[in-house]
Every structure is written in structure tokens, then in C-alpha cells.
Amino acid sequence: MKIAVLGTGMVGDTIGSRLIELGHEVKMGSRTADNEKARAFVAKHERNASAGTFADAAAFGEIIFNCTAGAASVDALKMAGEANVAGKIAVDIANPLDFSNGMPPSLIPALSNTHSLGEEIQKTFPATKVVKTLNTMWCGLMVNPAMVGGGDHTNFICGNDAEAKQQVKALLNEFGWKNENILDLGDISSARGTEAVLPVWLRIWNATQNGAFNFKVVS
Amino acid sequence: MKIAVLGTGMVGDTIGSRLIELGHEVKMGSRTADNEKARAFVAKHERNASAGTFADAAAFGEIIFNCTAGAASVDALKMAGEANVAGKIAVDIANPLDFSNGMPPSLIPALSNTHSLGEEIQKTFPATKVVKTLNTMWCGLMVNPAMVGGGDHTNFICGNDAEAKQQVKALLNEFGWKNENILDLGDISSARGTEAVLPVWLRIWNATQNGAFNFKVVS
Numbered sequence: 001m002k003i004a005v006l007g008t009g010m011v012g013d014t015i016g017s018r019l020i021e022l023g024h025e026v027k028m029g030s031r032t033a034d035n036e037k038a039r040a041f042v043a044k045h046e047r048n049a050s051a052g053t054f055a056d057a058a059a060f061g062e063i064i065f066n067c068t069a070g071a072a073s074v075d076a077l078k079m080a081g082e083a084n085v086a087g088k089i090a091v092d093i094a095n096p097l098d099f100s101n102g103m104p105p106s107l108i109p110a111l112s113n114t115h116s117l118g119e120e121i122q123k124t125f126p127a128t129k130v131v132k133t134l135n136t137m138w139c140g141l142m143v144n145p146a147m148v149g150g151g152d153h154t155n156f157i158c159g160n161d162a163e164a165k166q167q168v169k170a171l172l173n174e175f176g177w178k179n180e181n182i183l184d185l186g187d188i189s190s191a192r193g194t195e196a197v198l199p200v201w202l203r204i205w206n207a208t209q210n211g212a213f214n215f216k217v218v219s
Numbered sequence: 220m221k222i223a224v225l226g227t228g229m230v231g232d233t234i235g236s237r238l239i240e241l242g243h244e245v246k247m248g249s250r251t252a253d254n255e256k257a258r259a260f261v262a263k264h265e266r267n268a269s270a271g272t273f274a275d276a277a278a279f280g281e282i283i284f285n286c287t288a289g290a291a292s293v294d295a296l297k298m299a300g301e302a303n304v305a306g307k308i309a310v311d312i313a314n315p316l317d318f319s320n321g322m323p324p325s326l327i328p329a330l331s332n333t334h335s336l337g338e339e340i341q342k343t344f345p346a347t348k349v350v351k352t353l354n355t356m357w358c359g360l361m362v363n364p365a366m367v368g369g370g371d372h373t374n375f376i377c378g379n380d381a382e383a384k385q386q387v388k389a390l391l392n393e394f395g396w397k398n399e400n401i402l403d404l405g406d407i408s409s410a411r412g413t414e415a416v417l418p419v420w421l422r423i424w425n426a427t428q429n430g431a432f433n434f435k436v437v438s
Contacts, residue, residue, distance in 0.1 A: 106332045106411070113325045113332065113418075149437035156419070185422045192325070193419035199332075200375070200412035203404045204436060213438035218368035219429055 004029055004061025006054055006076050008037035011093060011139045012067035016041060018143035020048045022174050029057025029080065058084035063091065063167070064128075070096035070117050070195075071108060074124055086127035089164045091171075092118050092191070093134045093142070095198050104202035107195065118191030122160065129164035132191040133157040133172065133182075136201065138211040143175045145214070153216040155182050158190035183217060223248055223280025225273055225295050227256035230312060230358045231286035235260060237362035239267045241393050248276025248299065277303035282310065282386070283347075289315035289336050289414075290327060293343055305346035308383045310390075311337050311410070312353045312361070314417050323421035326414065337410025341379065348383035349407055352376040352391065355416040357430040362394045364433070372435040374401050377409035402436060 005016040006029045016026045025048045028038045038051035050060075058064055058080035068076040073094045077085060096111035111117045118132040134142040136156060145151040155177055159165050169182055185193060197215070205211050224235040225248045235245045244267045247257045257270035269279075277283055277299035287295040292313045296304060315330035330336045337351040353361040355375060364370040374396055378384050388401055404412060416434070424430050 101333055109328075109332065113328065114320055153435075153437040183423065183426065185419075185426045190419075190422045190426075193422040196415045196418040199415040200404075200409075203409045203412040204402065207402065207404045207409075208436075208438070210438055213436050216372075216435045216437045217423060217427075217432050218372040218435045219427070219432035 001025070002027070002060055002062050004057035004064040005067055006030075006057060006064060006080065007067035007069070008035050008041065009067065009069070011142075012065070013037070013041055014139040014143055015065050015067055015093070016049070017045070018175060020045050024048065026050070027052055027057040027060040029054040031076075031079065054080040055084055061088065063089045063171075066090055066092045066094050066121070068094055070094040070111070071098070073117060074120055077121060077125060082125060082127070085125055089129045089131055089167060090121065090125070091134075091168055092121055092130055092132045095135050095195050097198065104199070104206065107198065112195065113192065116189070116191035116195050118158070118188050118195070122188045129159065129161040130188055131157065131159035131161075131164050131168045132188060132194060133168060136194055136197040137214045140212060141214055145176050145181070148212055148214060149216065151176055151178065151181065153181060153214040155214075156185050156190070156194045157182055158185040158188055158194065160187045220244070221246070221279055221281050223276035223283040224286055225249075225276060225283060225299065226286035226288070227254050227260065228286065228288070230361075231284070232256070232260055233358040233362055234284050234286055234312070235268070236264070237394060239264050243267065245269070246271055246276040246279040248273040250295075250298065273299040274303055277307075280307065282308045282390075285309055285311045285313050285340070287313055289313040289330070290317070292336060293339055296340060296344060301344060301346070304344055308348045308350055308386060309340065309344070310353075310387055311340055311349055311351045314354050314414050316417065323418070323425065326417065331414065332411065335408070335410035335414050337377070337407050337414065341407045348378065348380040350376065350378035350380070350383050350387045351407060351410040351413060352387060355413055355420065356433045359431060360433055364395045364400070367431055367433060368435065370395055370397065370400065372400060372433040374433075375404050375409070375413045376401055377404040377407055377413065379406045
């Protein structure tokens with residue numbers, strides 16, 4: 001599958017590299033066509049990796065992973081161009097972190113509590129099928145859940161389009177997620193819940209000095 | 220031990236009943252001395268249960284459990300009286316839920332994200348040792364963790380006073396919590412993290428139609 005990865009940070013690199021390992025073709029998108037980290041991403045893969053602007057990547061991808069910083073995600077998708085994202089699935093992995101109050105970050109007030117980044121993206125691009133998932137864990141675990149607890153921990157998913165969620169689940173299965181560990185929380189408004197996991201996630205990370213953990217819903 | 224339970228709802232009743240079962244003496248406090256639910260609580264226990272105003276209960280307790288609704292907690296503690304809570308441990312189980320935007324509730328803006336109910340209580344009563352714990356799960360599990368997953372799931376704790384946290388951990392042990400499942404997140408500002416669990420908790424509850432679940436940190 002041709003996949004766009006928007007964002008050149010650790011999350012974009014990890015997601016893009018895993019998708020290539022699984023046989024997909026990835027175009028990494030960034031603000032400019034000659035982004036240094038995107039060039040490094042392309043250089044380290046023998047095949048199936050390319051780079052370009054957000055618009056280049058979105059035009060290329062049959063499905064789009066949003067791996068940009070949450071504060072910049074809506075702008076990045078606007079640069080990608082509404083026509084390039086319309087009708088496609090956008091897998092939103094970003095979190096609306098606000099670093100303006102020091103560490104650990106809080107959530108951007110306008111994109112939390114009674115709203116969310118996932119909803120804001122869906123509202124801004126109504127013809128795009130936004131699926132929120134994977135945003136509650138460190139990127140190493142996103143693409144390799146077996147790294148801890150035998151993979152037996154929970155990944156949340158939400159979005160308005162049931163068929164889009166099914167397609168994303170199939171990709172999650174490729175990453176190693178078992179269906180019984182993927183918990184569908186309903187429509188995209190549940191991003192208010194999953195994005196709000198970050199404040200406790202960051203404090204667990206700080207207390208344990210280990211980011212390679214995830215939550216398992218035990219019932 | 221003589222323990223005050225502030226609040227006559229399901230959480231207060233569950234915590235108070237379990238404490239009595241464990242041999243403690245409980246006085247349930249409410250806004251008025253003749254609260255109907257507090258009377259029912261007293262009536263169903265053969266011994267060690269009594270009721271009164273918030274002030275009566277706080278004066279009685281060597282340790283105080285705040286089981287009031289989060290929006291009313293600071294006022295309840297003010298009614299309890301600063302002199303009655305000074306120098307004591309206040310175990311804060313409440314969450315600052317805001318029902319004004321419909322269901323599921325969001326968090327009270329002034330008590331979330333860059334602040335928390337736990338911190339507000341600590342700030343309002345600086346001579347009280349506020350310990351936040353148990354607020355991330357259904358009350359049935361608070362006092363009986365073995366009900367799911369053999370008790371192997373995570374209860375967070377935070378607060379500024381290390382000795383107070385140790386005393387609360389000893390009570391948690393009585394409830395059935397093993398030390399390896401009690402995760403200390405540091406000072407009371409970590410209440411910003413644990414109170415922010417509620418938005419995803421409520422959505423998991425809605426999606427699964429089962430409130431008898433908890434999170435386990437898997438690493």
C-alpha cells in the first residue's frame with residue numbers, strides 16, 4: 001500500500017520504517033521538500049522510501065498517518081491540501097501537547113477536555129476519515145506491541161467511519177496488535193478520552209524512568 | 220483506627236463499609252447531621268458506624284477520606300473546618316467532573332489540565348496531608364482489587380508527604396492492594412495526571428458496558 005507519513009520526528013520515522021519493513025511504500029512529508037530528517041529516513045531504507053512536502057506525501061498516500069506535533073497538525077494537513085486528503089483515511093497519532101507551561105506538558109486548552117485534536121482534524125476535513133489510535137504509548141510499542149507483556153495490553157481506536165476503523169485495524173494487526181487488544185471506543189469524540197491519557201502517561205514515565213510501557217484494561 | 224468518610228454516595232458507602240469490615244470505626248459526614256443515606260449506612264452496620272456533619276466526622280477521624288463529588292469537595296472540607304482537618308491525612312478519591320456539558324462529563328476547567336482537585340485541596344488546607352489515590356477506578360474495585368485480574372492491576376498514589384503516603388499504602392494493603400501494584404507518581408501535582416484518567420475511563424465504561432475494570436501498567 002502507498003502510505004503518507006506526515007512528520008519527520010521519532011514517531012514518523014518509527015511508523016514509516018515499520019511500514020516499509022512490512023512491504024509498504026512510504027512517502028514522508030514535511031514542511032519543505034528538502035527536510036534533513038526526511039532525507040535521512042529515505043537514505044536508510046533500500047527501497048520504498050521517498051520524501052516530499054506534506055502535499056507531495058498526501059497526494060501519494062492511499063492512507064495518511066499524522067505523526068506531526070499536535071500543535072501543528074491542523075496546519076500540516078492544511079498544507080497537505082484538502083483535495084489530497086479528501087476521501088482518505090487519516091490515522092491520527094498526534095497529541096495536543098502544550099509545552100508553554102513547562103514540563104511535563106499540559107494539553108492545549110482549545111483542543112482538550114470538551115474538544116480534541118482528533119475532532120478538530122475531522123471537523124476541518126469533513127471528507128477525510130479520521131481514525132485516532134496509537135497515541136497513548138511510546139512509538140516503539142506502537143509498531144511492536146510484543147516488546148512488553150507479550151503484546152497483551154490495550155490500544156484504543158476511535159473514529160466516525162466503521163469501515164475506516166476496520167482498515168486501520170488491519171494495519172494494526174500487521175504491526176502485531178491482536179484484535180482482542182484493540183478497543184474501539186466509538187466515534188471520534190472519544191479522542192477526548194485517549195488524548196487525555198497523556199498527562200498520566202508522562203507522569204508514569206517520569207516516576208519509572210521507562211517509556212516502554214502501556215496500559216492494559218483488566219476486567 | 221477512627222476514620223472520617225466525607226460523602227454519602229456510593230463511593231463513601233463502599234469505602235466506609237469496607238473500613239468497618241476491616242475493624243475500623245467510621246463516622247460518615249455530610250452537609251447535615253440527619254442525612255438519610257448516612258442514617259441508612261449506620262443502620263446497616265452492627266457496630267463502629269456513626270454519622271454527623273462534615274465537621275463532626277472530621278473531628279472524629281484520625282484520617283479523612285474525601286468521597287464527596289469533586290465539584291463540592293473544597294466546600295465540604297471547608298465545612299469540615301480547617302482545625303478539624305489540620306495535621307491529618309486527607310485521602311482524596313474525588314474527581315472534578317463537570318456535568319454541565321452533558322454526558323459523559325468533562326473535567327471542571329479550573330480544576331484540570333494545569334491544575335487539579337488534589338492540588339486545590341492541598342493549597343486550601345496547607346496543614347493537611349493530601350494523598351490522592353483510588354480515583355481512577357470504580358469503587359467496588361477500590362476496596363476489593365482481587366475482583367478482576369487476580370488483583371494484578373495498578374493503583375496510582377501521589378502526595379507531598381512521604382510518611383502520609385506510607386500510612387495510606389498500609390490502608391490500601393488492608394483493602395487488598397499489593398505494594399507492587401501501587402505506583403507512586405510523586406507529589407500532589409500528579410493528580411493532574413490521575414484525575415485526567417476519567418475521560419478515557421468513562422468512554423471505556425460506555426464502550427464495554429462494564430465498570431469493573433482497571434488499568435494495569437504493563438512494562
